[in-house]
Amino acid sequence: MRFNLTTLGNILLILLVGGGLWLVERHELIGDYQIYIVKLIFINAILALSLNLIYGFTGLFSLGHAGFMAIGAYVGALCTLLPEQKEMMWILDPIIWPFSVLHTPFWVAVLAGGVVAMLFAVVIAVPVLRLGDDYLGIATLGFAEIIRVFIVNMSSVTNGSLGIKGIPAEATLLTCYVWMIITLIVLARLLFGNFGNVLRCIRDNEIAANVMGINVFNYKVLSFCLGAFFAGVGGALLGSHLSTIDPKMFNFLLTFNVLMFVVAGGLGSLTGSLLGAGIITILLEWLRAIEEPMDFGLFEIPGIPGMRMVVFSLILLLIILFRREGIMGTRELTWKSLRRLGRKKA
C-alpha cells in the first residue's frame, strides 16, 4: 500500500500551495516586498534542508555551505547572463571562452549550479571527510574561504571582486517553490527509508555502522555531495533572486545563517528545517526594524546600525544554551502528529 491517504494528502497540499502561489504571483495579490520574503524563505529552506542532510542526519559538521552556494550562484549567473551582457560587465579581465558564449535556460543553469558544486564537493570530500567533527568544521570552513579567494582572483571567469550584476530575475515565486519541493521530496524519500537509518547510525555511532557492513566513508561522501548539490541549487536561485552577487557576500556569515535555520528548526528534522528557515528569515527581516529610527511620539530612538546581528547571534546562543534540540528536535511534522496534536487540544 504505497498510495495511501497520507501520500494523497501530501500531494494535495503541495498542489494546493503551488496553485495558490501561482495565483498570488499572477494577480499580484501581495506586495513585492512580501513576495521577496516568501521567495527568500523557499531558498533558505533549500539551504537548510541540504545542511541538515549533511550535519543533522549524517553528523558531518560542515561549515563550507557558503562555498558551495557561491559556486552554484556563479555557475547559475554565468549560464543565464546573455553573452553581450557578460562582455560589457567584465572590466578587469575579458571573460574567457566558453563562459563568454554560454547561455542556457534557467532550469539548466540551476541544475548546473548544483552539479558543479557537487563536483567540487567530491574533490573536497576525499581529504576532509576522514576528519572528525570540529576538525572537519575548520577544514570545510577553510575550503569555503579558498573558494572565495579564488573567485576574487579568477577575474576572467568571475569578474573578481566586482561581482556580477543584473542577473536575470528568473527565479519566480513558483520556480523557487518547485525547487524547494523537489529538494524536500528527494531528501524525504531518502531519509525516511533505510538509507536515512544508515546515515543516522553513522552519525550516532560510526563504529557500529562499520561493523554492520556499512562503508562509512562512502556514505559520508554521498551525503556531503548530495548536500552540496542542493546548496549549489540554492545558491543559483539566490543569485537570480538578488540579481547581484559578489565574493564578499559568500562569507562565513552566510553559512552561519544557514546553520542557524537548521539548529533552530531541529537537527535531524526536515520539517524542522522548513520551519526554522521560515521563522528565522521572517525574524531577520523583522529585526531590520530595530536598525531604523523608532518614533514613540514623546521620544525617539535613533536607529542602531548593526544591532540586528547582535540580537540574532544572541538568539542562537540562547537556543543552544537552553533549547538545544530546536523547535522540532528530531521529530517530524506529519499528518499523524498533527492529528494527535488536534486530539490533545480537543
Add this chain to the structure above:
Amino acid sequence: MSDSHDILLRAEGVTMRFGGVTAVSDMSLAIPRGSIVGVIGPNGAGKTTLFNVLSGFYTPQEGQVVFGGKSIKGLAPYRVCRLGIARTFQNIRLSAQMSVLENVMVGCHVRRRCPWWMAPLGLPMYYREEEAIREKALRLVERLDLLAYKDEKACSLPYGAQRRLEIARALATEPKMLLLDEPAAGMNPQESLDLMHFIGHIRDEFGLTILLIEHDMKVVMGVCRHIWVMEYGSLIAEGDPDAIRRNPEVIRAYLGDEVNNA
C-alpha cells in the same frame, strides 16, 4: 579438533603491537564450523584486541586470519562483515537516538540489492525491498523478545535488552559467524543461564558459528566446546572445558585468587 577443511575461522601467529606494548602475541586458533567456542582470560589479557583483529578494526603486524578459506587480514570492518562475520561490543554500541526497529534495519542494509538513487525516483522495486527489510527486522526483533520496545529509543532500553538488541542487529547482517564480546557482563546468574541456552538456540536456528569472550566462567564452561585461555596477550592453554578446569596454568593465572579465597 576436526579436519582442516571444516575450519571456518583460523588465526595463525597473530601478533598485535601498539607502540611498545604487545597486546596479542603469536595467537593461533582454529574454529570449526557450527561450533560454539570461547576465549577467556583475566582483564587486559588481549581478548578484545583479538576480537578487533578478527573483525577488521586492527591489522596485525604478524600472522594471518583466514575466514572461510579467504584471508581477511587487513580488510576493513565493513568488508569483514560482508563476508559474514558479525560482532557485538563489550561496551554496547547502539545508535542511541534511533528506535530498536531502526537499529535492526541498519543491520539489514548490508544485504540490500537496490542502490540508493532508486529512492528519489520512487521505483516500486526499491519500496518492495524496503518493506522486506522492515519485515525481516520485525521478525528478528520479535525473536529476540524486543517487540515491546520496538519503537523505543535504543538508549532508553534496560541493559539486558540493549545486549539483545546488539545481537539482533548482528543477526540482521546474515552472518556465518558471530563474535560475542562478554555477552553476560552485568547479568545475574539466572540471566546468564538463560543466555547460555539462548546462544545454543540461535546457533542452531541461524546456522552460526559462535566465538565468545567471557569473564563469567559458568557461561563459558557450560556452553563452549573448546576454550582458549589468554594471559598477557599470549595463549597459555586450550582444550575442552574439563581440561581447562584442571589445567594448573589456568588456575594460577585466572582462578588463582578465587581458589585461594575458597
Add this chain to the structure above:
Amino acid sequence: MTLEMFFQHCFNALTLGSLYALIAIGYTMVYGILRLINFAHGDILMVGAYFVFFGTFAYGWPWGLAAILAIVGASVIGVAIERVAYRPLRDAPRISALISAIAVSFFIESLAVVVFSGQPRPVLQPEWLISEWQLGQVRIPTLTAFVPAMTAILVAVLLFVVYKTKPGLAMRAISKDIETTRLMGVRVDNIIAFTFCIGSALAAASGIMWALRYPQVHPYMGIMPGLKAFIAAVFGGIGSIQGAVIGGLALGFVEIMTVAFLPELSGYRDAFAFILLVLVLVIKPTGLLGERMEEKI
C-alpha cells in the same frame, strides 16, 4: 632578490609568525583541555586591540598602562565567555559547544560594530616604535624586533607557569583526564577559567601588537588571524604549546616567503593557510608535536 631583501622578509615573517604563535597558544591550551575550538578567541584579540586604541587615543593614557589594562580587560572577557557560553555545555555534545562558540564570536563582532562602529580606525604608533635600526644594509623597524622579543618573553613566562607551577600541573592533568583530575581534588572549573584567562591575555597581547603592526583596528580584524592561528596550532600539534609556537612561526614564514618569491600568487595569500591545513590533516593529523588520540574500540 638581494640578500638584504631576504633578511627583511625573514624579519617580517618572524614578526607575523610571532603574532600567530601568541594567538595559537590560546587555541591549543583550550583545545587541549576542553576539546573545543574557541571560535571567540580571535575576537578577544580584536577586543584587546580596541581597548588599547581607546585607552591611548580617547583617554590619552600612556601606552604601557593602556596595554596592561587592555590585557586585563580581555582576560576578564575571555573568562566570562567560558562561564556563560561554554561551562553550561560541558556535558553536552561537543558540537553544541562549538556552535555556542560561533554564536559568541558573532555576538562579540556585531556588538563591536555597534559600540565601536564598523569603520576601521587608524592607530597612532608611539614614536619609539617607528624608529629603525640599521644592521649593515638591512633596516629593521623597532617594531619588527619588538614583537618577536615580546613573544619570546611571554612564551617563556607561560612555559614556566605550565611546567613549574601547581596550576600548570593541574592544567596538564586536566588535558589528560578531566574526570580523574576532578577526583584528585583539583578545582577543575577554576583551572579551566585560569586557562581561558591566560589564553585571552596572550591573544590580547597579540592583538595590541597586531594593531601596531598594521596600524588600524576594526571589528572583524580578529577573524582571519584567529582562523590562521588555529591552523598554526593544528600544524604544530594541537594541545602542545611548543607546537603552537612552531606552527605559528612556520605559518608566518610560509605566508611571507611565498608572496616574496612568487609575487603573482599574492592574491591567494589567504588561501595558503587553509591549503596547509588540509595537507597537514591528510598527511599527519596529529601535527608536528601532537599526541595521538584514538577512540578505544
